[in-house]
Amino acid sequence: MKHMVISRTGGGDFSSVQAAVDSIPEGTGGLTVLHIEAGVYYEKLRINKPNLRLIGEGEVRLTYDDYARKPGNEGAPAGTFGSCSTYITGDNIKAENIIFENTAGGSDEVAQAVALYVDADKVAFQNCTFLAAQDTLYLARPKEEKVNRSGRNYFEHCRITGDIDFIFGSATAYFHECEITSLNLGKEINGYITAAATPEDKQTGFVFHKCRLVSDAAEGSVYLGRPWRDYARTVFLDCWLGAHISREGWNDWDKASVWHTVHYGEAGSEGPGAHADKRVGWSKQLRGSELERFTLEAVFGGETDWIS
Template sequence: MAKLGLKCLTIALVALLSGTNIYGQDKKIIVAQDGSGDYKTVQEAINAVPDFRNATTVILIKNGNYKEKLNLSASKKMVKLIGENPEKTVLTYDDYAQKKNSFGEAMGTSGSSSFYIYGDGFAAENITFANSSGPVGQAVAVWIASDQAVFKNCRFLGFQDTLYTYGRGSRQYYKNCYIEGTTDFIFGSSTAMFENCILFCKKGGSYLTAASTPDTTKYGYVFKNCKITGDAPENSFALGRPWRPYAKTVFINCELGNMIKPAGWDHWGKESNKQTAYYAEYKNTGPGYKPDKRTDWSQQLSDDEAKTYNITQVFRGWNPVQ
């Protein structure tokens, strides 16, 4: 028995030092502002994740308003943030595009983000991501280049440019999330699917999405079973405009509020975008769905075309709901 006990202790120590959990569970780090966890700040917890770890590291974040400008580097892979309550676990900062950096230069849109996420395999649940600078132009809440990223039951708060799906070629999945903003509040080049999400169009806004899908990528933004609502005036929002010529955005079985313009889409003042951008809908509902009044360069999908927008095909074989 003594030898067996010593062997078990040795295994446990090796597992602890290597970051492996011998009970088959993910390694967990706890963040609490009151000092009851492992760290008081989210960035400290992120920094504690071993570089290039080949297992999921869970960071549990207790309720609180964490005002931090966060960065999860590319070496921090398979990191999962879990909040205690999606409305009370808030990660926020207040930079914006025209704000000056330490050299007296404007930060720009990318520099304004509250959270930069590079590490692949990132996941988040029950968290609010916010940019609290207010209606001051471009001000990003989350800038994400991570491939195979998953957000569930999260909130994204801001005004212009709230959610920057930056990653060229990256795949991102959003489920049961709330995303709000004014202009281009979901934008970027990633392939991203949004399922059962609420998209809240705020007063003073004009465009919901601004995809910059590369010409070599088949799928850009795919919205399925989402609800578009808000306090914006009637006929004040377009579903999207092409930030880059080959932008791709599709709404499937979504409920569209009356703030959506009858034309549906905008070509960003460039006629050639009408030939390259791909904008489509399928069996949407609500007062904002007026297929007979849509721009003649947008599409209404057939049943067979709509079937191609399944999760594994959109994500090139990756299935985040398995």
């Protein structure tokens, strides 16, 4: 196991996270631990090496400010993917005590501005924060747009803030005891928490377990999700839902597939936004044996040692 210290103020092995990642030789088999000292690291970060641990020592903020409408090198808009502050494409990575941020601005001004993009397997986050507005957390491009493995991602005791489709993508992701904060846009509809693009061959998309959904947005103005692709799969289990959650719960995004291939469900919802009897007819209230499909072990195919 190799250890590196990253410090903005000097005294470490590197002054930037990217320099530390770039220094790791290709094909290195062992685990590398990056100890990141407190500070704001303004860098468009590409974590493309596997077998890493990123540990924040104090308040560590990885931040950048690109956005979808920003002109790229050839003058065309950067697009959603180009807006990402941090990209993780290496397998077997764990991040602890880190803030991932995009500071470009609000949805109306800049459109999509992603704080973190992940397209990798066995990537875990503990006590991390993700801050942006539209499209905060991008968990792998849809399968038809890019060859990907729709990897397994895990989030525990994390905080995720955004407004429009701010947890989205094709990965299989499990969120345990996280706080999900919807920003107040001051509109009739203040956003959608999820926009899954689950591949047809995957049984599970996004699972939220014992999470808290909070906001100061108007009552009933935020949807639990809408389907980015036709096989979107998202469930909320034993979660607390604030009053901002719409009684209908889910939005169909004008897709007839919600009646046939989309799988949206809940079980054990509590709080002022929990209205099991008011949900749209194509969503499900999960019971009994149906819940066995959404245990941590079942979601990740019985392989969970990479989380700890």
